Structure formats: structure tokens, C-alpha cells
Amino acid sequence: MFKLAVFLKPYKKECIIGPAFKLLEATFELLLPTIMALIINNGVDKRNIEYVLKMGGVMLLMAILGFCCSMICQYYAARASQGFGTTLRNTIFKHISTLSYAEIDTLGTPSLINRITNDVNQLQLAVAMLIRLVIRAPFICIGAIIMSMIMDFRLSLIFLAATPVFAVILYLVISKSSPLYRKYQQKLDKIALILRENLSGVRVIRAFARTESEKKRFYAANDDLTHTAIHVGKVSALLNPMTSFVMNAAIIAILWFAGFHINAGRLSQGEIIAFVNYITQILLALIVVSNLVIIFTKAVTSASRINEVLAVSTSIQDSESQVQHVISGTSPSIQFNRVSFAYNNTGDKVLEDISVTLERGETIGIIGSTGSGKSTFVNLIPRFYDVTEGSIFVDGINVKDYHLHELRNKISIVPQKAVLFTGTIAENIRWGKQNATDEEIKAAAKIAQADEFISKLPEGYNTQVSRGGLNFSGGQKQRLTIARAVVSKPDILILDDSSSALDFATDAKLRRAITESSKNMTVLIVSQRASTIKQADKIIVFDNRHIAGFGTHKELMNNCEVYKEICLSQLSNEEASK
Numbered sequence: 102m103f104k105l106a107v108f109l110k111p112y113k114k115e116c117i118i119g120p121a122f123k124l125l126e127a128t129f130e131l132l133l134p135t136i137m138a139l140i141i142n143n144g145v146d147k148r149n150i151e152y153v154l155k156m157g158g159v160m161l162l163m164a165i166l167g168f169c170c171s172m173i174c175q176y177y178a179a180r181a182s183q184g185f186g187t188t189l190r191n192t193i194f195k196h197i198s199t200l201s202y203a204e205i206d207t208l209g210t211p212s213l214i215n216r217i218t219n220d221v222n223q224l225q226l227a228v229a230m231l232i233r234l235v236i237r238a239p240f241i242c243i244g245a246i247i248m249s250m251i252m253d254f255r256l257s258l259i260f261l262a263a264t265p266v267f268a269v270i271l272y273l274v275i276s277k278s279s280p281l282y283r284k285y286q287q288k289l290d291k292i293a294l295i296l297r298e299n300l301s302g303v304r305v306i307r308a309f310a311r312t313e314s315e316k317k318r319f320y321a322a323n324d325d326l327t328h329t330a331i332h333v334g335k336v337s338a339l340l341n342p343m344t345s346f347v348m349n350a351a352i353i354a355i356l357w358f359a360g361f362h363i364n365a366g367r368l369s370q371g372e373i374i375a376f377v378n379y380i381t382q383i384l385l386a387l388i389v390v391s392n393l394v395i396i397f398t399k400a401v402t403s404a405s406r407i408n409e410v411l412a413v414s415t416s417i418q419d420s421e422s423q424v425q426h427v428i429s430g431t432s433p434s435i436q437f438n439r440v441s442f443a444y445n446n447t448g449d450k451v452l453e454d455i456s457v458t459l460e461r462g463e464t465i466g467i468i469g470s471t472g473s474g475k476s477t478f479v480n481l482i483p484r485f486y487d488v489t490e491g492s493i494f495v496d497g498i499n500v501k502d503y504h505l506h507e508l509r510n511k512i513s514i515v516p517q518k519a520v521l522f523t524g525t526i527a528e529n530i531r532w533g534k535q536n537a538t539d540e541e542i543k544a545a546a547k548i549a550q551a552d553e554f555i556s557k558l559p560e561g562y563n564t565q566v567s568r569g570g571l572n573f574s575g576g577q578k579q580r581l582t583i584a585r586a587v588v589s590k591p592d593i594l595i596l597d598d599s600s601s602a603l604d605f606a607t608d609a610k611l612r613r614a615i616t617e618s619s620k621n622m623t624v625l626i627v628s629q630r631a632s633t634i635k636q637a638d639k640i641i642v643f644d645n646r647h648i649a650g651f652g653t654h655k656e657l658m659n660n661c662e663v664y665k666e667i668c669l670s671q672l673s674n675e676e677a678s679k
């Protein structure tokens with residue numbers, strides 16, 4: 102938790118002024134019982150109305166000043182806690198954006214969302230309480246004990262005797278509830294995961310009539326969360342009654358002994374009322390302390406979850422080289438040199454000993470059974486993941502020697518799942534090139550075979566894309582994502598099964614347009630459809646982690662059994678032999 106204190110640095114002023122005003126308010130509050138004792142002893146007892154009114158006025162003034170101090174503190178606490186939360190959220194977000202796919206896969210998207218929202222909120226609350234109450238509550242406790250000591254030292258020893266009992270209660274509750282809060286947050290992550298899967302996969306769930314079983318899964322996770330919440334709630338709920346019990350026992354003891362003191366004439370009526378007031382102040386302050394303990398126990402859990410994210414350093418390190426790369430026109434566009442890859446250190450290899458050279462300007466088809474490693478192969482080129490063994494060269498330079506932005510500027514990738522963002526169609530295409538002119542956007546859409554359907558829309562390129570591109574069909578979404586990729590005229594274009602929703606004729610037109618649009622662009626087309634990749638200059642055939650064949654359609658039909666089998670399962674003999 103202390104590691105995150107750096108985010109409070111810009112709010113030093115707020116962290117000093119806020120508690121200072123709170124202390125001033127607490128001082129006024131501590132003086133009130135003494136003034137009340139004076140009013141009873143010197144005013145009420147002696148029937149001195151003038152004294153009662155004068156001191157009553159002083160009490161009112163103190164209450165008003167106390168209220169003003171409290172408001173000022175509240176203002177500074179809100180400024181510091183909100184500012185702290187904003188900076189922390191920005192920092193986590195910035196950090197997450199540096200992480201590679203591998204780290205994001207490990208942490209889990211729903212958990213990351215919970216950490217950046219829920220956990221930061223918890224810390225924000227702790228900061229506000231830190232400024233408003235953390236100094237005030239002990240100050241009131243200690244102040245009230247000192248004031249009562251001044252009045253009657255022996256009676257006040259009862260408070261001191263109650264303190265260790267209170268400390269033991271605090272220790273027991275914290276040690277029990279702290280691990281439970283961590284469990285609670287993990288279960289909240291699980292709820293977020295199920296919710297996310299259900300909301301994004303709502304159509305599939307309905308199509309497969311899985312609504313009931315998904316409901317049951319959600320209820321089970323929710324019950325589990327509730328169970329933990331109740332458990333932790335029960336433990337925390339013990340704190341307030343136990344504190345009240347200890348303090349009320351102290352009050353009874355004080356009243357008992359105070360009776361003897363009054364009888365002996367050592368304590369006045371006013372003083373005994375002030376004494377009881379101080380006890381009440383201590384009791385209230387201790388209840389605040391108990392609630393603070395709960396808030397801070399939660400905050401410690403949240404802080405460790407946030408620190409966990411901030412401590413993850415990306416495995417994809419950007420090159421530190423300042424050298425401007427000079428690309429030789431003769432080097433191959435992409436070269437894999439004995440590359441192996443596993444998604445995690447202990448996992449099985451999903452690509453093994455891959456060596457292949459792709460020349461500039463070639464169109465490469467990539468085919469193979471599902472799970473054979475096609476997507477993994479193309480994801481290694483822009484360094485979404487780093488190779489486990491071997492090396493990859495783009496334009497003759499090891500991908501690890503590029504600055505990431507330089508490498509990724511060369512490559513446009515259209516992923517399997519078409520992802521669009523809210524905004525207009527033009528804005529979505531402009532993601533590929535920020536300063537693209539309207540003509541460039543139209544040209545890109547023409548290549549992607551999207552211009553025709555966009556032009557028919559009443560608002561054309563200014564049509565709003567709703568969240569996730571819901572207002573477009575699967576094929577339309579795919580074409581828009583392809584337009585976004587080609588608008589920057591990249592050196593390497595990767596289409597990862599991204600034309601699967603297009604009909605054969607549109608797919609063929611798309612491939613022709615891409616080939617014609619740039620002679621120097623190396624195009625990698627991953628597809629399950631033999632017809633999509635058949636015409637490519639070269640075809641890579643993946644089979645179970647390995648390259649089973651590499652060559653033209655004709656060559657592979659003659660020498661690659663896996664390829665021949667795929668083609669013959671999809672095409673007629675006549676089509677396959679063409």
C-alpha cells in the first residue's frame with residue numbers, strides 16, 4: 102500500500118491542510134464538555150443566567166467554527182482522493198497498454214477491469230478517510246483521555262485499562278477478515294468473467310439454448326460471492342458491538358467509581374457530566390477507528406492487487422537501439438529461422454522448428470487444420486508474442502531490434518474477430534492512418550469491397566458504428582476492418598481468416614484488389630478455405646505445429662498429402678487440379 106503513496110505526492114498540500122482543519126474541529130469538540138462543566142458549575146448551580154448565555158454563545162461559536170473546519174477538510178479530502186484515483190487509474194491503464202498479449206492473458210481481462218475500477222475506488226475511499234478521520238479519531242481519543250486525566254487522574258485510568266482489550270479485538274478482526282477480503286475480490290473477478298462471457302456471447306448462448314445453464318452458473322458464482330461477503334461481514338460486524346461492549350463496561354465502571362468521588366466531594370456534578378461526555382466521544386471515536394480498520398483492510402487487499410499489475414513487466418521489451426534501420430531492397434520480407442513457440446514456459450509448443458522465407462510483394466496463403474498454429478504464426482511477426490526459440494526477421498532485421506512502433510507501422514493485421522469502435526465509419530477506417538484524407542479512406546474501402554455498401558447508406562461514411570459494430574453484418578464488419586488495415590498501405594498485410602464471412606465472388610474481388618493495390622506489399626492470407634488461398638504465389642501448409650508443405654498450389658498438390666487432402670475435401674477434382 103505504501104508503494105502507491107507516490108500517487109499522493111502531487112496532493113501534499115491537501116494532505117496537510119485537510120487534516121489540520123480536522124484537528125482544529127476536533128479541538129473545538131474536545132473543549133465543549135469542559136465548557137459545559139463550567140456552565141453547570143458556575144452558571145446553573147449559581148443561577149447566573151448571564152454566565153450561561155455568554156458561555157452558551159461561546160459553545161455555539163465553537164460549533165459553527167467546527168462545522169466550517171469540517172467542510173474545508175472535506176473539500177481537500179475530496180480533491181486529494183479524486184486526484185489520487187485519477188492518476189492511479191491512468192497509470193494502471195498506461196501500464197496495461199505496455200503489456201503483451203501473454204501478460205494480459207495471464208492476468209485476465211475481467212480481473213484487470215475490476216482492478217482498475219473497484220480496487221481503485223476502494224483506495225480512493227481509503228485516501229479520503231485517511232485525510233478526514235485517520236488523525237482525527239486517535240486525536241479525539243487521546244485528547245479526551247488527557248482532558249479526563251486533568252479532571253480526575255484515577256478515574257481516567259479505567260480508559261487506559263480498556264485500551265489493550267480494544268487492541269486485541271482489532272488484531273483478531275483484522276487477521277481474520279484480511280484474507281477473506283482477498284477471496285472476496287477474486288470471486289468478484291469470477292462474476293465479472295461470467296458476465297463478460299454472457300454479455301458478449303449472448304447470441305451464441307441463446308442459439309444453443311444455454312440460457313438456463315448459464316443462469317445457473319451465474320447464480321452459483323453469485324451465491325459463492327454472497328457467502329464470502331456474509332462471512333467477512335460477520336467477522337467485521339463483530340468489531341462495533343465488541344468496541345461498544347468494552348467502552349460501555351468502562352462507562353459503568355466510571356459511573357460506579359464517580360459516585361464515591363461525588364460523595365467524597367472530590368468531583369462536581371458538572372465534571373461528572375463532562376466525564377461522561379468524554380467517554381461518549383472516545384466511544385464514538387473508537388467506533389470510527391473500527392470502521393476505518395475495515396476500510397483499510399479492504400484497501401490493503403486492493404493495493405496489493407493493483408501492485409500485482411504494476412509489478413508485471415512486459416516480456417516484449419522495446420529495442421533500445423537508436424540506430425535508424427536501413428532496409429536493403431534485396432532482403433526477404435519475412436524470414437522465420439528455426440522458430441519454436443509455446444504460450445507459456447511450462448506449456449507444450451504450438452509451433453516447432455519453423456523455418457520459412459517470404460519474399461517482398463508475394464501473396465502467401467496459409468492453410469491447415471484448426472489449432473495447427475496458423476494464427477500463432479502470424480501473431481509472432483508484429484511481436485504480439487515473442488518466440489521461445491529461433492528468430493524472425495522482417496526486411497532482414499530481427500524483429501527484436503526494431504522499435505515496436507516502427508515494426509508495427511510496417512504491418513497491418515486484420516484479426517479473426519472483427520472489432521469496430523463507436524464513431525463513424527470514416528473514423529473507424531482512420532484508425533489505420535490518422536491523417537488519411539477522404540479520398541484515401543474511400544480508396545481503402547474500395548479495395549476492401551466496402552465502398553459499395555457504405556455508399557448506399559443514407560449517411561455514407563458518416564454513418565455511426567454502434568458499440569461493437571452491432572449495426573453491421575459479419576461480412577460488412579470484416580470488410581470495414583480490412584479497409585482500416587489497408588488505408589495505411591503497409592509493407593505487410595496479414596488477413597487472419599478475416600474474409601470468412603464473405604461470399605466467394607466478393608472474396609475473389611477482394612484478393613484481386615489487394616494484389617493490384619500495391620505490388621510491393623507482402624500479403625499473408627490465413628484461411629480455412631482452399632479456394633481463398635489457391636491462387637496465392639506461395640502457400641504454407643500447417644499441420645500439428647509444423648510446416649507440412651510450402652510452395653505453389655500445383656507443387657503442393659503433387660508433393661503435400663495434407664494439402665491435397667484439404668483441397669480434395671473442399672473442391673471438385675477439376676477445381677483442385679486447376
Ligand SMILES: Nc1ncnc2c1ncn2[C@@H]1O[C@H](COP(=O)(O)OP(=O)(O)OP(=O)(O)O)[C@@H](O)[C@H]1O
Binds near residue numbers: 471478
Ligand atoms: N492465447 C493462447 N493461450 C494459450 N494457448 C493458445 C492461445 N491461443 C492459441 N492457443 C493454442 O495454440 C494452438 C494453435 O492455435 P492457433 O490459434 O494458432 O491455431 P489456428 O491454426 O489459427 O486455428 P484456427 O484455424 O482454429 O484459428 C492451439 O492448440 C490453441 O489451443
